[in-house]
Amino acid sequence: MLPKNDRNICFALVSVFLLLTACAGPDVASGIYDPFEKENRRTHEVNLALDRALLRPSSGAYGTILPKPVRNGIGNFSSNLSMPSIVLNDLLQLQLGDAIHNTARFLVNTTLGLGGMFDVATKGGIAARSSDFGETLHVWGFKEGAFVELPVLGPSTTRDTIGGVVNLILDPVGQLVASNNRGIVTAVSAASSLGDRYQYTDTIDSILYESADSYAQARLFYLENRRFQLGISEGEDDDLYDIYGETYE
Amino acid sequence: MTSMISTVKLMNRLTSRRGFITGTAACLALVATPALAFSTSQAKALIGAAVKDINAIINSGASESVMLRKFENVFTNYADVERIGQLVLGPDGRSASAGQKRAFEKAFKTYISRKYGRRFREFIGGRVEVNSAKAVKSYYEVKTTAHLQGESPFSVVFVVADANGRFIDMKIEGISLIKAERSEIGAMLDKRKGNLDKLIADLKTMG
Numbered sequence: 001m002l003p004k005n006d007r008n009i010c011f012a013l014v015s016v017f018l019l020l021t022a023c024a025g026p027d028v029a030s031g032i033y034d035p036f037e038k039e040n041r042r043t044h045e046v047n048l049a050l051d052r053a054l055l056r057p058s059s060g061a062y063g064t065i066l067p068k069p070v071r072n073g074i075g076n077f078s079s080n081l082s083m084p085s086i087v088l089n090d091l092l093q094l095q096l097g098d099a100i101h102n103t104a105r106f107l108v109n110t111t112l113g114l115g116g117m118f119d120v121a122t123k124g125g126i127a128a129r130s131s132d133f134g135e136t137l138h139v140w141g142f143k144e145g146a147f148v149e150l151p152v153l154g155p156s157t158t159r160d161t162i163g164g165v166v167n168l169i170l171d172p173v174g175q176l177v178a179s180n181n182r183g184i185v186t187a188v189s190a191a192s193s194l195g196d197r198y199q200y201t202d203t204i205d206s207i208l209y210e211s212a213d214s215y216a217q218a219r220l221f222y223l224e225n226r227r228f229q230l231g232i233s234e235g236e237d238d239d240l241y242d243i244y245g246e247t248y249e
Numbered sequence: 250m251t252s253m254i255s256t257v258k259l260m261n262r263l264t265s266r267r268g269f270i271t272g273t274a275a276c277l278a279l280v281a282t283p284a285l286a287f288s289t290s291q292a293k294a295l296i297g298a299a300v301k302d303i304n305a306i307i308n309s310g311a312s313e314s315v316m317l318r319k320f321e322n323v324f325t326n327y328a329d330v331e332r333i334g335q336l337v338l339g340p341d342g343r344s345a346s347a348g349q350k351r352a353f354e355k356a357f358k359t360y361i362s363r364k365y366g367r368r369f370r371e372f373i374g375g376r377v378e379v380n381s382a383k384a385v386k387s388y389y390e391v392k393t394t395a396h397l398q399g400e401s402p403f404s405v406v407f408v409v410a411d412a413n414g415r416f417i418d419m420k421i422e423g424i425s426l427i428k429a430e431r432s433e434i435g436a437m438l439d440k441r442k443g444n445l446d447k448l449i450a451d452l453k454t455m456g
Contacts, residue, residue, distance in 0.1 A: 072399075216433075224423045224425060225422050227423060241408065
């Protein structure tokens with residue numbers, strides 16, 4: 001009999017595979033597949049209201065009260081805590097080079113960077129090579145699925161939503177940190193997100209509050225940027241630069 | 250609480266931590282097919298010149314209004330703004346008169362340089378670096394990397410049309426200006442019940 005924790009993980013993984021095989025979608029990730037648009041738009045309105053009432057003001061306060069070096073330290077510390085999970089995903093994707101690279105980064109920042117507060121690794125040429133379980137699923141051949149806007153979490157796809165859940169379950173830091181310290185990890189991660197919201201406030205505000213259709217912009221930005229990260233080149237772009245199907249002159 | 254904050258994820262992605270520098274030599278080795286009017290090295294040189302101008306503007310220390318005007322000049326000098334306007338208007342432009350199209354392109358140019366010029370302002374103290382170019386069908390993709398102060402470097406790809414050697418799109422970390430603005434302009438037209446003249450009038454004050 002497996003320990004309870006491991007049984008939970010097994011159960012989660014089996015559920016993931018069932019869900020993934022159930023979620024249909026286009027074979028090649030291109031264009032926009034948004035069968036839940038009506039529900040997504042409703043969620044988007046709620047997220048906008050949350051941002052306006054809570055996130056935006058608190059990030060403003062956070063950014064004003066804490067000086068930049070402190071915010072950077074918190075951001076670095078949080079990013080360092082995510083490295084073990086990234087290395088695990090590198091291994092699951094058989095990206096051994098990235099796994100070694102990110103491990104080196106983690107070791108350097110944890111020691112020389114005083115527990116991850118200083119990102120000395122990037123200065124030394126070992127910038128993070130990000131990854132997550134959504135990418136692992138992509139590497140394993142699972143399709144992107146439908147676009148979804150998650151409550152509070154924002155834009156995603158069915159594949160990335162499942163990836164996010166598995167990421168939380170498989171996170172080595174989450175497994176190792178004693179349960180009474182997990183609150184600290186969560187707080188650091190929350191603070192780091194506030195810092196991001198503050199740092200990019202102009203850009204985020206322009207997308208969320210100045211565009212004619214902020215839902216459509218957020219959806220497009222998420223999908224295009226995600227595909228770019230995953231190295232998917234779109235077949236759809238073939239005629240992007242033609243007008244009414246004519247080729248250029 | 251973590252979850253509450255993650256609308257921001259989008260922005261993390263926008264300024265994704267991973268740099269994007271590819272082997273210049275390999276891409277340059279690609280020889281343009283004879284049918285193409287320009288060459289990869291010419292496309293690269295064009296973007297090199299545009300980037301030089303952009304770098305000069307963002308480090309000039311000029312006032313915002315002066316910088317915005319200069320950014321508009323970069324668009325005029327290096328971009329095929331007419332084509333960008335047509336691509337952005339898409340099928341909605343099919344029924345437009347020649348005069349409406351011209352008026353739209355003019356209004357769009359001001360709107361776009363104001364909107365993207367303001368974004369470039371965040372580049373102050375940074376620099377853009379041209380990496381490589383390759384021919385794709387009837388255009389070239391020129392890859393550049395933006396290095397901003399206190400940020401991880403990110404990718405900006407310029408799409409240069411072979412027909413006239415001007416750029417017709419810019420992709421920031423994979424996000425295409427043409428696609429983003431086509432979606433925006435479409436939404437603006439819908440809000441105005443398809444009234445193009447009203448959109449043209451409003452565009453002049455937006456961005």
